[in-house]
Amino acid sequence: MSPDRVLVVNAGSSTVKMSVLEPNDTVVCASTIECPDEIPDGAVSGFLREAGPVDAVGHRVVHGGAEFTGATRLDPSVFARIAGLAPLAPLHQGRALAGIDAVRRALPGVPAVACFDTAFHRTLPAEASTYALPEDWRTKWGLRRYGFHGLSHAYAARRACELAGVDPASARVVSCHLGAGASLAAVRGGESVDTTMGFTPAEGLVMATRAGDVDPGLILWLQRRGVTVDDLEQALEHGGGMAALAGHGGDMRAIRAAAEAGDRRAEIARRIYAYRLRAKIAAMAAAMGGPDVLAFTGGVGEHDDAIRADAVGELAFLGVRLDPRANAEAHGDADVGAPDAPVRTLVVTAREDVEIARQTRSLVTSENGQ
Numbered sequence: 332m333s334p335d336r337v338l339v340v341n342a343g344s345s346t347v348k349m350s351v352l353e354p355n356d357t358v359v360c361a362s363t364i365e366c367p368d369e370i371p372d373g374a375v376s377g378f379l380r381e382a383g384p385v386d387a388v389g390h391r392v393v394h395g396g397a398e399f400t401g402a403t404r405l406d407p408s409v410f411a412r413i414a415g416l417a418p419l420a421p422l423h424q425g426r427a428l429a430g431i432d433a434v435r436r437a438l439p440g441v442p443a444v445a446c447f448d449t450a451f452h453r454t455l456p457a458e459a460s461t462y463a464l465p466e467d468w469r470t471k472w473g474l475r476r477y478g479f480h481g482l483s484h485a486y487a488a489r490r491a492c493e494l495a496g497v498d499p500a501s502a503r504v505v506s507c508h509l510g511a512g513a514s515l516a517a518v519r520g521g522e523s524v525d526t527t528m529g530f531t532p533a534e535g536l537v538m539a540t541r542a543g544d545v546d547p548g549l550i551l552w553l554q555r556r557g558v559t560v561d562d563l564e565q566a567l568e569h570g571g572g573m574a575a576l577a578g579h580g581g582d583m584r585a586i587r588a589a590a591e592a593g594d595r596r597a598e599i600a601r602r603i604y605a606y607r608l609r610a611k612i613a614a615m616a617a618a619m620g621g622p623d624v625l626a627f628t629g630g631v632g633e634h635d636d637a638i639r640a641d642a643v644g645e646l647a648f649l650g651v652r653l654d655p656r657a658n659a660e661a662h663g664d665a666d667v668g669a670p671d672a673p674v675r676t677l678v679v680t681a682r683e684d685v686e687i688a689r690q691t692r693s694l695v696t697s698e699n700g701q
């Protein structure tokens with residue numbers, strides 16, 4: 332039997348989001364805990380008391396490595412294998428495991444499913460997934476580009492096609508997930524063919540506290556000068572990105588307010604963010620011979636019209652142009668493209684919860700033999 336009420340737990344780098352979804356994707360109860368560090372004691376059990384009974388649980392797990400290419404029923408062995416991947420996603424994996432453990436203790440008999448960010452990118456072709464590193468290293472350690480935010484990209488690409496009235500089976504979509512962590516995906520016919528994150532969620536765009544792409548030679552240079560691995564991790568993962576550039580923490584709302592009040596550092600930081608974004612949108616477009624649809628999602632993608640305008644401003648050569656008014660006034664799912672632009676540009680509310688509930692239902696239903 333298909334589970335009726337699915338509890339979804341999404342442990343991101345800056346928030347833990349919990350919700351209960353009914354079969355038509357109606358959210359009957361939801362809570363977001365802003366917690367840059369540990370999940371507060373009692374937060375999960377408190378939510379479960381309020382939410383009432385559930386039939387299945389779906390957890391977002393950021394890194395599934397080479398092994399987990401689809402949603403997987405959680406048991407002690409799967410839990411241990413996910414824990415083994417923790418060094419590859421230091422901001423995320425431990426939090427997901429803490430959430431899985433807390434829910435398992437509160438709901439011991441309820442089937443639980445791990446839904447992986449990486450699984451959507453299992454279709455990356457070799458030219459997009461391979462690092463030009465010695466082959467024995469690649470084989471021994473599984474060094475390759477995995478990509479992340481797959482649950483969000485899968486939903487956003489599908490939803491953007493629906494809103495644009497194009498066939499998802501053939502459309503070429505550049506999906507921009509811009510949250511605290513940020514990545515782009517090139518999605519052709521519903522499959523990921525390139526993405527900006529790599530072996531870990533540190534590659535690519537400038538993010539709230541992550542530097543994104545830096546010259547690997549620069550890292551070696553710093554190491555030779557005695558900068559420790561811990562200090563490098565701090566600079567690349569926790570204290571880099573907008574937090575390092577703007578001087579107002581990583582929250583784009585505060586940075587935007589500062590920039591609009593005339594703060595030069597904040598203004599330049601936003602230009603750097605938008606410039607990297609623009610360049611990577613063009614790279615994703617190139618992976619598919621051009622886009623049909625451009626989708627913005629995640630906290631920044633949904634709400635920061637100025638970043639969207641700046642990023643897209645120079646992309647008319649790709650057929651992307653915004654309608655300035657629609658862009659400024661966008662609220663929820665919205666078409667923000669110029670009516671005569673060849674590429675449709677959409678804002679899509681991030682719904683990792685819908686994708687997680689969908690994958691959870693499908694796995695539990697098939698295990699129940701229906």
Ligand SMILES: Nc1ncnc2c1ncn2[C@@H]1O[C@H](COP(=O)(O)OP(=O)(O)O)[C@@H](O)[C@H]1O
Pocket residue numbers: 343344345346509510511512539581582583584585587629630631634635681
């Ligand atoms: N109105 C807004 N304008 C600009 N940025 C916003 C706005 N609302 C949220 N954000 C940014 O979105 C980011 C969080 O995105 P979200 O997708 O909710 O988080 P997470 O990546 O943890 O899932 C934060 O950096 C926040 O500053």
Ligand SMILES: CC(=O)OP(=O)(O)O
Pocket residue numbers: 342343344345393423448479480510511512513532
């Ligand atoms: C993978 C990743 O960066 O996730 P988040 O945006 O939730 O931090």
Ligand SMILES: [Mg+2]
Pocket residue numbers: 343344510511512
């Ligand atoms: Mg997120």
